[in-house]
Amino acid sequence: xxxxxxxxxxxxxxxxxxxxxxxxxxxxxxxxxxxxxxxxxxxxxxxxxxxxxxxxxxxxxxxxxxxxxxxxxxxxxxxxxxxxxxxxxxxxxxxxxxxxxxxxxxxxxxxxxxxxxxxxxxxxxxxxxxxxxxxxxxxxxxxxxxxxxxxxxxxxxxxxxxxxxxxxxxxxxxxxxxxxxxxxxxxxxxxxxxxxxxxxxxxxxxxxxxxxxxxxxxxxxxxxxxxxxxxxxxxxxxxxxxxxxxxxxxxxxxxxxxxxxxxxxxxxxxxxxxxxxxxxxxxxxxxxxxxxxxxxxxxxxxxxxxxxxxxxxxxxxxxxxxxxxxxxxxxxxxxxxxxxxxxxxxxxxxxxxxxxxxxxxxxxxxxxxxxxxxxxxxxxxxxxxxxxxxxxxxxxxxxxxxxxxxxxxxxxxxxxxxxxxxxxxxxxxxxxxxxxxxxxxxxxxxxxxxxxxxxxxxxxxxxxxxxxxxxxxxxxxxxxxxxxxxxxxxxxxxxxxxxxxxxxxxxxxxxxxxxxx
Ligand code: FA5
Ligand code: MG
Numbered sequence: 001x002x003x004x005x006x007x008x009x010x011x012x013x014x015x016x017x018x019x020x021x022x023x024x025x026x027x028x029x030x031x032x033x034x035x036x037x038x039x040x041x042x043x044x045x046x047x048x049x050x051x052x053x054x055x056x057x058x059x060x061x062x063x064x065x066x067x068x069x070x071x072x073x074x075x076x077x078x079x080x081x082x083x084x085x086x087x088x089x090x091x092x093x094x095x096x097x098x099x100x101x102x103x104x105x106x107x108x109x110x111x112x113x114x115x116x117x118x119x120x121x122x123x124x125x126x127x128x129x130x131x132x133x134x135x136x137x138x139x140x141x142x143x144x145x146x147x148x149x150x151x152x153x154x155x156x157x158x159x160x161x162x163x164x165x166x167x168x169x170x171x172x173x174x175x176x177x178x179x180x181x182x183x184x185x186x187x188x189x190x191x192x193x194x195x196x197x198x199x200x201x202x203x204x205x206x207x208x209x210x211x212x213x214x215x216x217x218x219x220x221x222x223x224x225x226x227x228x229x230x231x232x233x234x235x236x237x238x239x240x241x242x243x244x245x246x247x248x249x250x251x252x253x254x255x256x257x258x259x260x261x262x263x264x265x266x267x268x269x270x271x272x273x274x275x276x277x278x279x280x281x282x283x284x285x286x287x288x289x290x291x292x293x294x295x296x297x298x299x300x301x302x303x304x305x306x307x308x309x310x311x312x313x314x315x316x317x318x319x320x321x322x323x324x325x326x327x328x329x330x331x332x333x334x335x336x337x338x339x340x341x342x343x344x345x346x347x348x349x350x351x352x353x354x355x356x357x358x359x360x361x362x363x364x365x366x367x368x369x370x371x372x373x374x375x376x377x378x379x380x381x382x383x384x385x386x387x388x389x390x391x392x393x394x395x396x397x398x399x400x401x402x403x404x405x406x407x408x409x410x411x412x413x414x415x416x417x418x419x420x421x422x423x424x425x426x427x428x429x430x431x432x433x434x435x436x437x438x439x440x441x442x443x444x445x446x447x448x449x450x451x452x453x454x455x456x457x458x459x460x461x462x463x464x465x466x467x468x469x470x471x472x473x474x475x476x477x478x479x480x481x482x483x484x485x486x487x488x489x490x491x492x493x494x495x496x497x498x499x500x501x502x503x504x505x506x507x508x509x510x511x512x513x514x515x516x517x
Pocket of ligand 1: 207
């Protein structure tokens, strides 16, 4: 976590989400994205650029040893997650606020919008083929989360600044793909769907939360089981059984590309990869068509003046360490292209390592909150965690009758309370004071976010870098962040906001070693 981290933090609002990706990853993303706008739910580009961490081939920060004490000063010797005890070590960086969410399982909570979204997606994949796994524990090994999927040792996704570690080899899964290898080995069905909570250290705003939910799916074929060993014919026969849809899908890319999106030519013929891709794309298009049709029906039911715009969907090339070729599916939504899922032809090494070398197939991963925010028009990702009846009651009965699906009607927001915090980063030469834990070379914005979350949790709506400069004489760097304190449950008194803010300021001194200005 040397120089690049600080540079990255510098550009936080300009090209923000490139910041956690390596130079290689960023360059790759930028070139791959040239010419196409990629925008987020909040219409700021960072949301999608954020995903560079799983779409990139390498990193740079992960192989360095953990810093001496970033945020681990009050580390418990053991922690419990879902009834199991784990021993921590100096890699531990999970705040209590995040740990407390490991038991919530929103994807399984009756009539919760995340669970409704899961159910709608599941409805497009037959139970006969796709076995459901919705109860996997969030604690996995680095092997499951990264190595088994071919993430290189220096991939940025492994960094402690991006991932919640319990100890050096145990973490809170960052994606549902962590369970792919195990399910390919078990080979209990021709396909599966997993839904689960996933954890990523991230910034704080209306569309980012350190915990969200993903749904993962895969479909495999077995060369030794298909008629006449003709896997291409078998896949096309399965494709023919799927319904069609009449949404126009833009798909200008070649089925594979030697540099950008290679065929696994050692393992798959072009015909095989194309058949898998065709089955994959139709399956996922049907799911997206279902979601957006339901969203439009809900809108039309509630707003008689609702103007139906035709759904626009496109496939774009992507990169994941565990699929090739790979794609992302984007949906045109309120004027921008929104990435909804990543997918591809599974890397054959996964099947080989799972002792199933005769199998081949596809996999995808989709974010449930991102879809639910569109489906229900939910404006703030924190709302998913709310226990407020004004939120939860709006979805009652929907899981038993999906035609009751309605858009979320916002209840009045409590007033915002903005407070700024300015501080000096310690340059290495100036270090040596007793709190010089962090300095100009290892300040990472996610660490600041973590302090804020640890102190104020859901009471913080948003944290933004307001200003920064480097002192021309001393070379010291100053940062100023603006924190928006706004509770979802009540009006904060000024004293309460001041108290949170004072504790944030002290937390920054104690945990990051900054000098308040
Ligand atoms: C992955 O996590 C891969 N595991 C997906 C995959 C699975 C690819 C299987 C190939 C085969 P990514 O980081 O892009 O990729 O996340 C996948 C989806 O999760 C995104 O398309 C998005 O819908 C959702 N997502 C990712 N990050 C966030 C976030 N910070 N907030 C909300 N949703 C997110
Ligand atoms: Mg992505």
